[in-house]
Amino acid sequence: MPALVLLGAQWGDEGKGKATDLLGGSVDYVVRYQGGNNAGHTVVVGDQKYALHLLPSGILSPGCVPVIGNGVVVDPAVLLSELSGLEERGVDTSKLLISGNAHLITPYHTTMDKVTERFLGKRKIGTTGRGIGPTYADKINRVGIRVQDLFDESILTQKVEAALDQKNQVLAKLYNRRAIAVDQVVEELLGYADALRGYVCDTTLLLNDALDQDKVVLFEGGQGTLLDVDHGTYPFVTSSNPTAGGACTGAGVGPTRIDRVIGILKAYTTRVGAGPFPTELFDEDGEKLRTIGGERGVTTGRDRRCGWFDAVIARYATRVNGLTDFFLTKLDVLTGWESIPVCVAYGIDGRRVDELPYNQTDFHHAEPVYEMLPGWSEDISGAKEFSDLPKNAQAYVKALEEMSGAPISAIGVGPGRDETIQINSFL
Ligand code: GDP
Ligand code: IMO
Ligand code: MG
Numbered sequence: 001m002p003a004l005v006l007l008g009a010q011w012g013d014e015g016k017g018k019a020t021d022l023l024g025g026s027v028d029y030v031v032r033y034q035g036g037n038n039a040g041h042t043v044v045v046g047d048q049k050y051a052l053h054l055l056p057s058g059i060l061s062p063g064c065v066p067v068i069g070n071g072v073v074v075d076p077a078v079l080l081s082e083l084s085g086l087e088e089r090g091v092d093t094s095k096l097l098i099s100g101n102a103h104l105i106t107p108y109h110t111t112m113d114k115v116t117e118r119f120l121g122k123r124k125i126g127t128t129g130r131g132i133g134p135t136y137a138d139k140i141n142r143v144g145i146r147v148q149d150l151f152d153e154s155i156l157t158q159k160v161e162a163a164l165d166q167k168n169q170v171l172a173k174l175y176n177r178r179a180i181a182v183d184q185v186v187e188e189l190l191g192y193a194d195a196l197r198g199y200v201c202d203t204t205l206l207l208n209d210a211l212d213q214d215k216v217v218l219f220e221g222g223q224g225t226l227l228d229v230d231h232g233t234y235p236f237v238t239s240s241n242p243t244a245g246g247a248c249t250g251a252g253v254g255p256t257r258i259d260r261v262i263g264i265l266k267a268y269t270t271r272v273g274a275g276p277f278p279t280e281l282f283d284e285d286g287e288k289l290r291t292i293g294g295e296r297g298v299t300t301g302r303d304r305r306c307g308w309f310d311a312v313i314a315r316y317a318t319r320v321n322g323l324t325d326f327f328l329t330k331l332d333v334l335t336g337w338e339s340i341p342v343c344v345a346y347g348i349d350g351r352r353v354d355e356l357p358y359n360q361t362d363f364h365h366a367e368p369v370y371e372m373l374p375g376w377s378e379d380i381s382g383a384k385e386f387s388d389l390p391k392n393a394q395a396y397v398k399a400l401e402e403m404s405g406a407p408i409s410a411i412g413v414g415p416g417r418d419e420t421i422q423i424n425s426f427l
Helices: 016-024 076-088 107-123 132-140 147-153 153-173 180-199 203-212 244-251 282-295 311-321 358-366 391-404
Strands: 003-006 030-031 041-045 050-051 065-068 098-101 217-220 260-266 267-273 305-307 326-327 337-347 352-354 369-375 407-412 420-422
Touching: 003 016, 003 244, 003 337, 016 041, 016 217, 016 260, 030 180, 030 203, 050 311, 076 098, 076 180, 098 203, 107 153, 107 180, 147 153, 147 407, 153 180, 180 267, 180 407, 203 217, 203 244, 217 244, 260 311, 260 337, 282 305, 311 391, 326 391, 369 391
Parallel strands: 003 217, 003 260, 030 065, 030 217, 065 098, 260 326, 326 407
Antiparallel strands: 041 050, 267 305, 337 352, 337 369, 407 420
Protein backbone atom coordinates (compact mmCIF):
# COMPACT_ATOMS: atom_id res chain seq x y z
CA MET A 1 0.00 0.00 0.00
CA PRO A 2 2.63 2.56 -0.96
CA ALA A 3 0.83 5.83 -1.79
CA LEU A 4 -1.62 7.50 0.58
CA VAL A 5 -3.26 10.90 0.46
CA LEU A 6 -4.24 12.49 3.75
CA LEU A 7 -6.46 15.56 3.46
CA GLY A 8 -8.96 17.77 5.24
CA ALA A 9 -12.59 16.75 4.77
CA GLN A 10 -14.11 20.03 6.03
CA TRP A 11 -12.84 23.65 6.11
CA GLY A 12 -9.32 22.93 7.38
CA ASP A 13 -7.90 22.51 10.90
CA GLU A 14 -9.32 18.99 11.20
CA GLY A 15 -6.11 17.66 12.76
CA LYS A 16 -4.15 16.76 9.63
CA GLY A 17 -0.84 17.54 11.32
CA LYS A 18 -1.47 15.09 14.13
CA ALA A 19 -2.63 12.38 11.71
CA THR A 20 0.41 12.83 9.45
CA ASP A 21 2.75 12.80 12.41
CA LEU A 22 1.14 9.59 13.66
CA LEU A 23 1.94 7.89 10.34
CA GLY A 24 5.32 9.60 9.96
CA GLY A 25 7.23 6.77 11.61
CA SER A 26 5.91 4.23 9.09
CA VAL A 27 6.34 6.16 5.84
CA ASP A 28 9.41 6.96 3.75
CA TYR A 29 8.29 10.32 2.30
CA VAL A 30 5.78 12.95 3.40
CA VAL A 31 4.87 15.38 0.62
CA ARG A 32 3.03 18.70 0.80
CA TYR A 33 1.30 19.11 -2.58
CA GLN A 34 -0.51 22.47 -2.40
CA GLY A 35 -1.04 25.57 -0.30
CA GLY A 36 1.70 27.35 1.57
CA ASN A 37 2.16 28.96 4.93
CA ASN A 38 -1.56 29.68 5.14
CA ALA A 39 -1.60 26.23 6.77
CA GLY A 40 -1.11 25.83 10.50
CA HIS A 41 -0.59 22.26 11.66
CA THR A 42 -0.13 21.63 15.36
CA VAL A 43 1.69 18.48 16.31
CA VAL A 44 2.13 17.34 19.89
CA VAL A 45 4.97 14.90 20.53
CA GLY A 46 5.30 14.00 24.21
CA ASP A 47 5.48 17.30 26.07
CA GLN A 48 6.63 19.18 22.97
CA LYS A 49 4.24 21.16 20.79
CA TYR A 50 5.18 22.18 17.24
CA ALA A 51 3.34 24.57 14.92
CA LEU A 52 4.21 23.83 11.29
CA HIS A 53 3.16 26.08 8.42
CA LEU A 54 5.06 25.15 5.31
CA LEU A 55 6.98 22.02 6.19
CA PRO A 56 5.28 18.63 5.95
CA SER A 57 4.45 17.26 9.38
CA GLY A 58 6.62 14.20 8.60
CA ILE A 59 9.67 16.35 9.32
CA LEU A 60 9.28 15.44 13.00
CA SER A 61 9.77 11.73 12.30
CA PRO A 62 13.41 10.70 11.95
CA GLY A 63 13.81 8.51 8.88
CA CYS A 64 11.01 10.20 6.95
CA VAL A 65 11.98 12.44 4.03
CA PRO A 66 9.90 15.63 3.91
CA VAL A 67 9.14 16.96 0.43
CA ILE A 68 7.69 20.28 -0.75
CA GLY A 69 6.06 19.48 -4.09
CA ASN A 70 5.66 21.62 -7.21
CA GLY A 71 2.07 22.55 -6.28
CA VAL A 72 3.12 24.37 -3.09
CA VAL A 73 3.74 28.12 -2.90
CA VAL A 74 6.86 28.85 -0.90
CA ASP A 75 7.65 31.97 1.07
CA PRO A 76 11.42 31.58 1.36
CA ALA A 77 11.72 33.78 4.45
CA VAL A 78 9.08 31.73 6.27
CA LEU A 79 10.65 28.47 5.13
CA LEU A 80 14.10 29.39 6.40
CA SER A 81 12.80 30.64 9.74
CA GLU A 82 10.70 27.49 10.19
CA LEU A 83 13.75 25.37 9.42
CA SER A 84 15.99 27.23 11.85
CA GLY A 85 13.29 27.15 14.54
CA LEU A 86 13.12 23.35 14.27
CA GLU A 87 16.90 22.98 14.16
CA GLU A 88 17.15 25.00 17.38
CA ARG A 89 14.80 22.48 18.97
CA GLY A 90 16.97 19.57 17.85
CA VAL A 91 14.91 18.44 14.84
CA ASP A 92 17.03 17.25 11.91
CA THR A 93 15.80 19.11 8.82
CA SER A 94 18.65 18.15 6.49
CA LYS A 95 16.61 15.60 4.51
CA LEU A 96 14.13 18.20 3.21
CA LEU A 97 13.63 18.30 -0.57
CA ILE A 98 11.98 21.13 -2.48
CA SER A 99 10.67 21.09 -6.03
CA GLY A 100 12.40 23.59 -8.30
CA ASN A 101 9.00 24.12 -9.94
CA ALA A 102 7.26 25.33 -6.77
CA HIS A 103 6.30 28.99 -6.99
CA LEU A 104 7.71 31.65 -4.69
CA ILE A 105 5.68 34.00 -2.55
CA THR A 106 7.46 37.36 -2.77
CA PRO A 107 6.88 40.50 -0.73
CA TYR A 108 4.67 41.93 -3.50
CA HIS A 109 2.35 38.94 -3.27
CA THR A 110 1.76 39.48 0.43
CA THR A 111 1.22 43.18 -0.23
CA MET A 112 -1.30 42.40 -2.97
CA ASP A 113 -3.13 39.95 -0.69
CA LYS A 114 -3.56 42.59 2.00
CA VAL A 115 -4.55 45.47 -0.27
CA THR A 116 -7.06 43.44 -2.26
CA GLU A 117 -8.72 42.22 0.93
CA ARG A 118 -8.93 45.80 2.18
CA PHE A 119 -10.38 46.85 -1.17
CA LEU A 120 -13.07 44.15 -0.98
CA GLY A 121 -14.25 45.60 2.35
CA LYS A 122 -17.39 43.82 3.53
CA ARG A 123 -17.03 41.26 0.72
CA LYS A 124 -13.55 40.18 1.82
CA ILE A 125 -12.59 36.48 1.92
CA GLY A 126 -10.82 36.73 5.27
CA THR A 127 -7.57 35.34 3.85
CA THR A 128 -4.58 34.59 6.02
CA GLY A 129 -2.77 37.54 4.37
CA ARG A 130 0.17 35.32 3.44
CA GLY A 131 0.13 36.11 -0.30
CA ILE A 132 -1.34 32.75 -1.30
CA GLY A 133 -4.02 33.93 -3.77
CA PRO A 134 -1.83 36.45 -5.64
CA THR A 135 0.98 33.89 -5.98
CA TYR A 136 -1.32 31.26 -7.49
CA ALA A 137 -2.87 33.98 -9.69
CA ASP A 138 0.60 34.82 -11.05
CA LYS A 139 1.27 31.11 -11.61
CA ILE A 140 -1.87 30.79 -13.72
CA ASN A 141 -1.17 34.11 -15.44
CA ARG A 142 2.30 32.78 -16.29
CA VAL A 143 4.13 35.61 -14.55
CA GLY A 144 5.12 33.64 -11.45
CA ILE A 145 8.61 33.22 -10.01
CA ARG A 146 9.71 29.66 -9.32
CA VAL A 147 12.25 28.29 -6.85
CA GLN A 148 14.61 27.41 -9.73
CA ASP A 149 14.65 31.07 -10.83
CA LEU A 150 16.62 31.92 -7.69
CA PHE A 151 19.67 30.36 -9.28
CA ASP A 152 19.80 32.49 -12.41
CA GLU A 153 20.07 36.20 -11.63
CA SER A 154 19.37 37.37 -15.15
CA ILE A 155 16.21 35.28 -15.56
CA LEU A 156 15.06 36.20 -12.06
CA THR A 157 15.44 39.91 -12.83
CA GLN A 158 13.52 39.60 -16.10
CA LYS A 159 10.70 37.72 -14.42
CA VAL A 160 10.40 40.08 -11.46
CA GLU A 161 10.38 42.99 -13.93
CA ALA A 162 7.59 41.38 -15.95
CA ALA A 163 5.53 40.72 -12.82
CA LEU A 164 6.02 44.18 -11.34
CA ASP A 165 5.41 46.12 -14.55
CA GLN A 166 1.71 45.49 -14.26
CA LYS A 167 1.46 45.23 -10.48
CA ASN A 168 3.08 48.57 -9.86
CA GLN A 169 0.48 50.22 -12.07
CA VAL A 170 -2.27 48.57 -10.07
CA LEU A 171 -0.66 49.36 -6.72
CA ALA A 172 -0.13 53.01 -7.57
CA LYS A 173 -3.27 53.82 -9.55
CA LEU A 174 -5.86 51.61 -7.91
CA TYR A 175 -4.65 51.14 -4.36
CA ASN A 176 -2.73 54.37 -3.91
CA ARG A 177 0.39 52.51 -2.76
CA ARG A 178 4.03 53.13 -3.57
CA ALA A 179 5.52 51.14 -6.46
CA ILE A 180 7.80 48.25 -5.49
CA ALA A 181 11.38 48.43 -6.80
CA VAL A 182 12.51 45.49 -8.96
CA ASP A 183 16.11 45.66 -7.65
CA GLN A 184 15.00 45.45 -4.06
CA VAL A 185 12.91 42.33 -4.68
CA VAL A 186 15.62 40.67 -6.75
CA GLU A 187 18.22 41.39 -4.09
CA GLU A 188 16.04 39.95 -1.34
CA LEU A 189 15.26 36.82 -3.33
CA LEU A 190 18.90 36.26 -4.33
CA GLY A 191 19.74 36.44 -0.64
CA TYR A 192 17.85 33.14 -0.12
CA ALA A 193 19.49 31.28 -3.01
CA ASP A 194 22.49 29.81 -1.21
CA ALA A 195 20.52 28.69 1.80
CA LEU A 196 17.96 26.88 -0.39
CA ARG A 197 20.16 25.48 -3.16
CA GLY A 198 20.99 22.22 -1.39
CA TYR A 199 17.34 21.27 -0.89
CA VAL A 200 16.16 21.74 -4.46
CA CYS A 201 15.72 18.80 -6.83
CA ASP A 202 13.37 17.14 -9.32
CA THR A 203 10.90 15.88 -6.74
CA THR A 204 8.59 14.37 -9.37
CA LEU A 205 11.30 12.00 -10.61
CA LEU A 206 12.32 11.20 -7.06
CA LEU A 207 8.77 10.36 -5.91
CA ASN A 208 7.95 8.22 -8.93
CA ASP A 209 11.22 6.31 -8.45
CA ALA A 210 10.38 5.87 -4.77
CA LEU A 211 6.96 4.45 -5.66
CA ASP A 212 8.58 2.11 -8.22
CA GLN A 213 10.72 0.79 -5.37
CA ASP A 214 7.64 0.21 -3.18
CA LYS A 215 8.53 2.98 -0.78
CA VAL A 216 5.65 4.40 1.24
CA VAL A 217 4.72 7.94 0.24
CA LEU A 218 2.22 10.06 2.14
CA PHE A 219 0.76 13.14 0.43
CA GLU A 220 -0.29 15.63 3.10
CA GLY A 221 -2.93 18.17 2.15
CA GLY A 222 -3.19 21.64 3.61
CA GLN A 223 -6.58 23.38 4.13
CA GLY A 224 -9.60 21.18 3.34
CA THR A 225 -12.13 19.98 0.79
CA LEU A 226 -14.56 22.89 1.26
CA LEU A 227 -11.69 25.37 0.78
CA ASP A 228 -10.79 23.85 -2.60
CA VAL A 229 -10.87 26.43 -5.41
CA ASP A 230 -12.88 24.04 -7.63
CA HIS A 231 -14.89 22.00 -5.16
CA GLY A 232 -15.20 24.31 -2.15
CA THR A 233 -17.52 27.14 -1.21
CA TYR A 234 -16.21 29.44 -3.95
CA PRO A 235 -15.32 32.32 -3.72
CA PHE A 236 -14.77 31.76 0.02
CA VAL A 237 -11.95 29.32 -0.59
CA THR A 238 -8.20 29.17 -0.86
CA SER A 239 -6.53 29.32 -4.28
CA SER A 240 -5.35 25.73 -4.63
CA ASN A 241 -6.72 22.16 -4.79
CA PRO A 242 -6.53 20.48 -1.37
CA THR A 243 -8.78 17.67 -2.73
CA ALA A 244 -7.24 14.32 -3.69
CA GLY A 245 -6.67 15.23 -7.35
CA GLY A 246 -4.39 18.02 -6.16
CA ALA A 247 -1.93 15.42 -4.91
CA CYS A 248 -1.39 14.25 -8.49
CA THR A 249 -0.87 17.67 -10.06
CA GLY A 250 0.91 19.08 -7.01
CA ALA A 251 3.44 16.27 -6.77
CA GLY A 252 3.64 14.94 -10.32
CA VAL A 253 2.32 11.42 -9.76
CA GLY A 254 -0.45 9.77 -11.77
CA PRO A 255 -3.85 8.98 -10.23
CA THR A 256 -3.28 5.24 -10.81
CA ARG A 257 -0.51 5.36 -8.21
CA ILE A 258 -2.73 6.44 -5.31
CA ASP A 259 -3.86 3.53 -3.17
CA ARG A 260 -5.69 5.15 -0.30
CA VAL A 261 -7.27 8.51 0.44
CA ILE A 262 -7.84 9.36 4.10
CA GLY A 263 -10.16 12.21 5.00
CA ILE A 264 -9.47 13.91 8.31
CA LEU A 265 -12.82 14.76 9.85
CA LYS A 266 -13.46 16.69 13.05
CA ALA A 267 -16.28 15.30 15.23
CA TYR A 268 -17.85 18.79 14.91
CA THR A 269 -17.17 21.58 12.40
CA THR A 270 -15.01 24.71 12.36
CA ARG A 271 -14.24 27.38 9.82
CA VAL A 272 -11.88 30.41 9.75
CA GLY A 273 -12.56 33.41 7.53
CA ALA A 274 -15.72 34.37 5.70
CA GLY A 275 -18.25 32.21 3.84
CA PRO A 276 -21.33 30.05 4.41
CA PHE A 277 -21.39 27.54 7.28
CA PRO A 278 -24.84 25.97 7.78
CA THR A 279 -24.26 24.42 11.23
CA GLU A 280 -22.48 27.44 12.73
CA LEU A 281 -23.42 28.17 16.34
CA PHE A 282 -23.73 31.64 17.81
CA ASP A 283 -24.74 30.52 21.32
CA GLU A 284 -23.03 29.08 24.37
CA ASP A 285 -22.64 25.68 22.68
CA GLY A 286 -20.47 27.33 20.03
CA GLU A 287 -18.44 29.07 22.72
CA LYS A 288 -18.08 25.79 24.61
CA LEU A 289 -16.77 23.98 21.50
CA ARG A 290 -14.33 26.85 20.90
CA THR A 291 -13.04 26.79 24.47
CA ILE A 292 -12.84 23.04 25.02
CA GLY A 293 -11.56 22.39 21.50
CA GLY A 294 -8.97 25.20 21.67
CA GLU A 295 -10.36 26.51 18.39
CA ARG A 296 -8.05 29.41 17.74
CA GLY A 297 -6.07 29.66 14.47
CA VAL A 298 -2.44 28.49 14.53
CA THR A 299 -1.49 30.85 11.69
CA THR A 300 -3.45 34.03 12.33
CA GLY A 301 -4.61 33.64 15.95
CA ARG A 302 -8.21 34.25 14.86
CA ASP A 303 -11.04 32.54 16.76
CA ARG A 304 -12.45 29.70 14.67
CA ARG A 305 -16.17 29.69 13.94
CA CYS A 306 -17.66 26.53 15.49
CA GLY A 307 -20.71 24.37 14.78
CA TRP A 308 -22.14 20.86 14.93
CA PHE A 309 -21.07 17.98 12.72
CA ASP A 310 -22.39 18.22 9.16
CA ALA A 311 -22.88 14.84 7.46
CA VAL A 312 -23.79 16.46 4.13
CA ILE A 313 -20.27 17.87 3.97
CA ALA A 314 -18.69 14.57 5.02
CA ARG A 315 -20.59 12.72 2.26
CA TYR A 316 -19.48 15.34 -0.24
CA ALA A 317 -15.85 14.92 0.86
CA THR A 318 -16.17 11.16 0.33
CA ARG A 319 -17.50 11.79 -3.18
CA VAL A 320 -15.08 14.40 -4.52
CA ASN A 321 -11.99 12.79 -2.99
CA GLY A 322 -12.86 9.12 -3.45
CA LEU A 323 -12.17 8.64 0.26
CA THR A 324 -11.30 5.14 1.41
CA ASP A 325 -11.16 6.03 5.13
CA PHE A 326 -11.93 8.70 7.66
CA PHE A 327 -9.82 9.69 10.65
CA LEU A 328 -12.32 11.19 13.09
CA THR A 329 -10.60 13.72 15.35
CA LYS A 330 -11.45 15.53 18.59
CA LEU A 331 -14.17 13.16 19.73
CA ASP A 332 -13.03 13.97 23.31
CA VAL A 333 -14.15 17.58 22.85
CA LEU A 334 -17.78 16.41 22.66
CA THR A 335 -17.71 14.83 26.13
CA GLY A 336 -20.23 16.45 28.46
CA TRP A 337 -23.22 17.18 26.22
CA GLU A 338 -26.48 15.49 27.14
CA SER A 339 -27.38 15.15 23.49
CA ILE A 340 -25.49 16.15 20.36
CA PRO A 341 -27.17 17.49 17.22
CA VAL A 342 -25.83 16.19 13.91
CA CYS A 343 -26.82 17.76 10.60
CA VAL A 344 -28.14 15.02 8.29
CA ALA A 345 -29.58 17.15 5.46
CA TYR A 346 -30.43 20.77 4.60
CA GLY A 347 -33.71 22.57 4.28
CA ILE A 348 -33.44 24.96 1.34
CA ASP A 349 -36.41 27.22 0.57
CA GLY A 350 -38.80 24.60 1.93
CA ARG A 351 -37.17 21.59 0.23
CA ARG A 352 -35.14 18.83 1.92
CA VAL A 353 -31.75 18.41 0.26
CA ASP A 354 -29.46 15.46 1.07
CA GLU A 355 -26.43 16.37 -1.04
CA LEU A 356 -24.30 19.51 -1.02
CA PRO A 357 -25.99 21.97 -3.41
CA TYR A 358 -23.72 23.01 -6.28
CA ASN A 359 -25.53 26.33 -6.48
CA GLN A 360 -23.95 29.03 -4.30
CA THR A 361 -27.22 30.79 -3.49
CA ASP A 362 -28.79 27.51 -2.39
CA PHE A 363 -25.88 26.79 -0.08
CA HIS A 364 -26.15 30.28 1.45
CA HIS A 365 -29.83 29.50 2.18
CA ALA A 366 -29.20 26.01 3.60
CA GLU A 367 -30.68 25.43 7.07
CA PRO A 368 -29.44 22.36 8.93
CA VAL A 369 -31.84 19.46 9.51
CA TYR A 370 -30.68 17.98 12.82
CA GLU A 371 -30.90 14.52 14.30
CA MET A 372 -30.23 14.35 18.04
CA LEU A 373 -27.76 11.72 19.23
CA PRO A 374 -27.36 10.87 22.92
CA GLY A 375 -24.19 12.26 24.53
CA TRP A 376 -21.80 10.88 27.17
CA SER A 377 -20.09 12.30 30.23
CA GLU A 378 -17.19 9.90 30.83
CA ASP A 379 -13.63 11.12 30.13
CA ILE A 380 -12.56 9.28 26.95
CA SER A 381 -9.05 10.69 26.59
CA GLY A 382 -7.44 7.46 27.83
CA ALA A 383 -9.40 5.16 25.51
CA LYS A 384 -7.17 2.84 23.50
CA GLU A 385 -9.73 0.53 21.90
CA PHE A 386 -13.11 1.25 20.36
CA SER A 387 -14.68 -0.87 23.11
CA ASP A 388 -13.16 1.47 25.77
CA LEU A 389 -15.52 4.21 24.60
CA PRO A 390 -18.87 4.68 26.38
CA LYS A 391 -21.77 3.12 24.47
CA ASN A 392 -23.14 6.49 23.38
CA ALA A 393 -19.75 7.61 22.05
CA GLN A 394 -19.51 4.34 20.09
CA ALA A 395 -23.01 4.94 18.71
CA TYR A 396 -22.07 8.54 17.77
CA VAL A 397 -19.07 7.27 15.76
CA LYS A 398 -21.11 4.52 14.11
CA ALA A 399 -23.87 6.98 13.18
CA LEU A 400 -21.34 9.39 11.64
CA GLU A 401 -19.75 6.54 9.70
CA GLU A 402 -23.10 5.46 8.31
CA MET A 403 -23.96 8.99 7.22
CA SER A 404 -20.54 9.85 5.79
CA GLY A 405 -19.99 7.07 3.28
CA ALA A 406 -16.55 5.70 4.26
CA PRO A 407 -15.24 3.68 7.22
CA ILE A 408 -13.93 5.57 10.24
CA SER A 409 -10.57 3.86 10.62
CA ALA A 410 -9.11 5.95 13.44
CA ILE A 411 -10.47 8.15 16.21
CA GLY A 412 -8.64 10.99 17.97
CA VAL A 413 -9.33 11.32 21.69
CA GLY A 414 -6.64 13.91 22.46
CA PRO A 415 -3.93 15.96 20.73
CA GLY A 416 -1.02 13.60 21.49
CA ARG A 417 0.33 11.00 19.07
CA ASP A 418 -0.80 8.12 21.27
CA GLU A 419 -4.25 9.57 22.00
CA THR A 420 -5.67 7.67 19.05
CA ILE A 421 -7.89 4.63 18.67
CA GLN A 422 -6.82 2.74 15.54
CA ILE A 423 -9.64 0.62 14.14
CA ASN A 424 -8.23 -0.30 10.70
CA SER A 425 -4.56 0.05 9.84
CA PHE A 426 -3.76 2.70 7.18
CA LEU A 427 -0.80 0.76 5.80
P1 GDP B 1 -4.61 20.91 10.90
O1 GDP B 1 -4.46 22.26 10.29
O2 GDP B 1 -5.60 20.07 10.18
O3 GDP B 1 -3.31 20.18 11.09
O4 GDP B 1 -5.22 21.13 12.34
P2 GDP B 1 -4.75 22.25 13.43
O5 GDP B 1 -3.44 21.82 13.97
O6 GDP B 1 -4.85 23.61 12.86
O7 GDP B 1 -5.91 22.12 14.48
C1 GDP B 1 -6.19 20.92 15.12
C2 GDP B 1 -5.95 21.09 16.63
O8 GDP B 1 -6.55 20.01 17.32
C3 GDP B 1 -4.49 21.05 17.04
O9 GDP B 1 -4.32 21.92 18.14
C4 GDP B 1 -4.25 19.61 17.45
O10 GDP B 1 -3.22 19.46 18.42
C5 GDP B 1 -5.58 19.28 18.06
N1 GDP B 1 -6.00 17.88 17.92
C6 GDP B 1 -5.82 17.02 16.88
N2 GDP B 1 -6.46 15.86 17.11
C7 GDP B 1 -7.07 15.97 18.33
C8 GDP B 1 -7.92 15.13 19.10
O11 GDP B 1 -8.27 14.02 18.72
N3 GDP B 1 -8.37 15.65 20.29
C9 GDP B 1 -8.03 16.88 20.76
N4 GDP B 1 -8.51 17.30 21.92
N5 GDP B 1 -7.24 17.70 20.04
C10 GDP B 1 -6.77 17.27 18.84
P1 IMO C 1 -4.85 24.25 7.57
O1 IMO C 1 -3.87 23.55 6.64
C1 IMO C 1 -8.33 26.84 7.96
C2 IMO C 1 -8.84 29.94 4.88
C3 IMO C 1 -8.67 31.37 5.29
C4 IMO C 1 -9.64 32.05 4.33
C5 IMO C 1 -9.47 31.23 3.05
C6 IMO C 1 -8.53 31.86 2.04
O2 IMO C 1 -4.26 24.65 8.87
O3 IMO C 1 -6.09 23.45 7.68
P2 IMO C 1 -5.87 32.09 1.92
O4 IMO C 1 -4.92 32.79 2.83
O5 IMO C 1 -5.61 30.63 1.77
O6 IMO C 1 -6.05 32.78 0.60
O7 IMO C 1 -7.32 32.24 2.67
O8 IMO C 1 -8.95 29.97 3.47
N1 IMO C 1 -7.69 29.06 5.21
C7 IMO C 1 -7.69 28.14 6.18
N2 IMO C 1 -8.64 27.85 7.12
N3 IMO C 1 -7.19 26.13 7.91
C8 IMO C 1 -6.24 26.39 6.97
O9 IMO C 1 -5.15 25.63 6.80
C9 IMO C 1 -6.46 27.46 6.07
N4 IMO C 1 -5.75 28.01 5.06
C10 IMO C 1 -6.51 28.97 4.53
O10 IMO C 1 -9.04 31.57 6.64
O11 IMO C 1 -10.96 31.87 4.77
MG1 MG D 1 -4.60 24.27 10.83
